[in-house]
Amino acid sequence: MMSNMSAVRLEGITKAFKDIVAVDNIDLEVKEGEFLSFLGPSGCGKTTTLRMIGGFEQPTSGKIFLGADNVDGLPAYKRNVNTVFQSYALFPHLTVAENVAYGLKRKKVARDEAKKRLEEILELVDLPGYGDRRITQMSGGQQQRVALARALVNRPGVLLLDEPLGALDLKLRKQMQLELKRIQHEVGITFIYVTHDQEEAMTMSDRIAVMNAGHFEQIGAPQDMYELPATEFVASFLGASNLLDGEVEGGDGNMARVKLAVGTTVSVPTDRMPAERGSVRVGVRPEKLHISSDVSANGHGSNSVDAQVMVSTYIGVSTSYECRTTDGSKIVVYVQNLGNAAQPIGAGASVRLSWDPEHTFAVGANGGDK
Amino acid sequence: MATEGRKKLAPYLLTLPGVAFLVVFFAIPMATVFSVSFQEGSLSKGFTFTGHYQNYTETLARYDTQLIRSLLVGLIVTILTLVISYPMMYWIAFRGGRRKNIYLLLILLPFFTPFLIRTLMWKTIFADEGILLGALKDIGLLPESYQVLATATAVVAGMTYNFLPFMALPLYVSLEKMDPRLLDAAADLYSSRRQAFLKVTLPLSLPGVFAGSLLTFIPAVGDPIDPELLGGVNTTMIGQVVQREMLTNNAYPRGSAISFMLMAAILIGVFLYARALGTEEMTG
Numbered sequence: 304m305m306s307n308m309s310a311v312r313l314e315g316i317t318k319a320f321k322d323i324v325a326v327d328n329i330d331l332e333v334k335e336g337e338f339l340s341f342l343g344p345s346g347c348g349k350t351t352t353l354r355m356i357g358g359f360e361q362p363t364s365g366k367i368f369l370g371a372d373n374v375d376g377l378p379a380y381k382r383n384v385n386t387v388f389q390s391y392a393l394f395p396h397l398t399v400a401e402n403v404a405y406g407l408k409r410k411k412v413a414r415d416e417a418k419k420r421l422e423e424i425l426e427l428v429d430l431p432g433y434g435d436r437r438i439t440q441m442s443g444g445q446q447q448r449v450a451l452a453r454a455l456v457n458r459p460g461v462l463l464l465d466e467p468l469g470a471l472d473l474k475l476r477k478q479m480q481l482e483l484k485r486i487q488h489e490v491g492i493t494f495i496y497v498t499h500d501q502e503e504a505m506t507m508s509d510r511i512a513v514m515n516a517g518h519f520e521q522i523g524a525p526q527d528m529y530e531l532p533a534t535e536f537v538a539s540f541l542g543a544s545n546l547l548d549g550e551v552e553g554g555d556g557n558m559a560r561v562k563l564a565v566g567t568t569v570s571v572p573t574d575r576m577p578a579e580r581g582s583v584r585v586g587v588r589p590e591k592l593h594i595s596s597d598v599s600a601n602g603h604g605s606n607s608v609d610a611q612v613m614v615s616t617y618i619g620v621s622t623s624y625e626c627r628t629t630d631g632s633k634i635v636v637y638v639q640n641l642g643n644a645a646q647p648i649g650a651g652a653s654v655r656l657s658w659d660p661e662h663t664f665a666v667g668a669n670g671g672d673k
Numbered sequence: 674m675a676t677e678g679r680k681k682l683a684p685y686l687l688t689l690p691g692v693a694f695l696v697v698f699f700a701i702p703m704a705t706v707f708s709v710s711f712q713e714g715s716l717s718k719g720f721t722f723t724g725h726y727q728n729y730t731e732t733l734a735r736y737d738t739q740l741i742r743s744l745l746v747g748l749i750v751t752i753l754t755l756v757i758s759y760p761m762m763y764w765i766a767f768r769g770g771r772r773k774n775i776y777l778l779l780i781l782l783p784f785f786t787p788f789l790i791r792t793l794m795w796k797t798i799f800a801d802e803g804i805l806l807g808a809l810k811d812i813g814l815l816p817e818s819y820q821v822l823a824t825a826t827a828v829v830a831g832m833t834y835n836f837l838p839f840m841a842l843p844l845y846v847s848l849e850k851m852d853p854r855l856l857d858a859a860a861d862l863y864s865s866r867r868q869a870f871l872k873v874t875l876p877l878s879l880p881g882v883f884a885g886s887l888l889t890f891i892p893a894v895g896d897p898i899d900p901e902l903l904g905g906v907n908t909t910m911i912g913q914v915v916q917r918e919m920l921t922n923n924a925y926p927r928g929s930a931i932s933f934m935l936m937a938a939i940l941i942g943v944f945l946y947a948r949a950l951g952t953e954e955m956t957g
Contacts, residue, residue: 380864380865405862457863
């Protein structure tokens with residue numbers, strides 16, 4: 304579905320509200336047909352960026368391109384993008400059909416054509432025959448679909464979605480995530496999706512742009528970012544991470560040696576190291592760790608630290624161990640409960656945690672800045 | 674069983690004090706006035722019910738000018754208050770920010786003084802040699818003979834001022850509760866600001882327009898004070914006529930008949946108005 308044409312391009316976009324910089328000099332290119340998510344905590348600038356693409360805010364500086372056209376200064380109603388708003392913003396005085404057909408009417412689409420497209424889109428969002436209902440008669444999930452239909456029926460170049468599932472309960476949200484993905488696949492329109500839910504972003508996106516304090520921390524495919532987060536922020540925002548302080552000691556061509564604050568030295572592949580040397584934080588995902596109560600053994604992988612189990616929690620599919628190293632760092636380990644699993648290790652036990660150097664990454668030590 | 678029955682009765686019992694109040698102080702007096710409007714007699718001899726419908730026909734023939742004038746003035750005042758307060762309330766509701774309530778208070782503050790005092794102050798303003806006209810005449814902008822007081826202009830101006838909050842507040846409520854993101858949505862769906870206003874803001878504010886119009890038009894049509902204080906012999910309105918018939922002439926049947934005709938005229942007007950705005954918007 305994705306082509307090499309760019310659907311949206313941001314060049315050096317900055318947005319300042321009075322003395323607060325909400326978006327700080329960002330660049331981005333979104334491919335046609337791509338599903339890209341802006342992921343970040345509230346106040347990171349993701350919604351502001353979306354609103355600038357939509358034309359609801361004008362950037363303080365920088366350029367925005369939709370397709371090949373520079374749209375700077377163009378108001379929202381003249382842009383070929385449509386938005387699904389956070390609280391849907393459906394018109395309460397109009398019926399479902401009137402809401403969905405609102406944009407077609409403004410664009411003066413011929414009546415027969417408009418009617419056909421209205422029926423098609425209601426079919427697509429699974430609301431056939433609901434046209435005459437009033438908005439107040441629709442459930443939250445249905446309203447969400449109406450909002451989606453109202454935007455998609457105009458066949459925009461780009462669809463912007465501002466936390467569209469935020470108001471739904473968990474079960475409905477999971478269902479709508481898959482539904483949205485299906486619809487995007489069917490219509491082939493570029494989706495830019497704003498969310499603070501990392502699981503949601505991972506499930507749906509071709510690429511994720513993790514935002515923090517007005518800039519992109521990292522942009523990439525969900526799997527790549529999970530396996531190799533570029534910054535401490537990404538490492539902790541996208542899934543759980545164990546991060547240990549250390550100093551780079553050197554190393555050969557492929558492997559860097561990092562002496563951890565807890566005492567042991569571990570290997571990190573050079574291409575998984577941050578650009579700078581000196582103080583770093585060495586990271587490994589909880590499910591990549593092996594835990595062994597035999598502290599003399601070196602079972603899995605050549606990286607290891609010794610620790611003590613503080614809490615052990617049985618979750619059914621896995622057991623989670625919260626451990627503490629001698630210097631007080633916390634390390635979380637997930638062990639899958641496979642078949643005839645050994646007796647879980649109890650709290651207080653001394654353990655050796657080991658992992659493969661290939662699963663190790665390191666980020667800069669100073670607040671996650673690259 | 675007993676508690677079950679009581680539970681079902683509870684909502685009705687709760688309305689009982691209100692219903693009783695309305696029956697004693699509204700329904701019974703209305704029925705009495707209706708009956709009086711068909712009576713004959715005088716204060717000294719007493720009134721008797723004779724089905725004297727001429728109370729209607731004769732007074733209508735005699736006061737048709739005043740009745741029509743009152744309806745017309747009520748209409749003009751309603752339109753003026755709407756035109757003046759809509760942009761003002763729109764601005765407060767959408768641009769007022771944190772100071773919304775302060776702006777509202779500023780508008781309402783003058784209305785903390787009594788109706789009569791406010792109207793008397795307008796009399797001072799409009800006086801032939803008063804602070805406004807006197808000054809304009811002194812610098813030669815107006816001829817010496819120019820006057821506003823005792824004209825329809827003064828009555829309409831005074832009433833527009835006095836009834837402004839009755840229009841402004843319902844308008845404010847309907848505009849303020851509107852989600853401003855609907856305007857984003859309208860812009861997103863190719864509406865210019867003008868189209869967004871006509872297709873979204875205006876229809877959503879119609880219940881406020883309707884309520885404000887009723888609260889302005891009905892009392893304005895029957896208002897005796899503004900025309901009495903600001904008007905002249907040529908601006909007599911139906912409220913003054915009722916007052917005169919009832920309190921000066923003691924002609925209760927005629928006064929009652931006029932009141933009922935006025936009520937009928939207002940009801941017809943309101944009905945047509947509701948039809949024109951669309952009942953859907955009023956209820957939904």
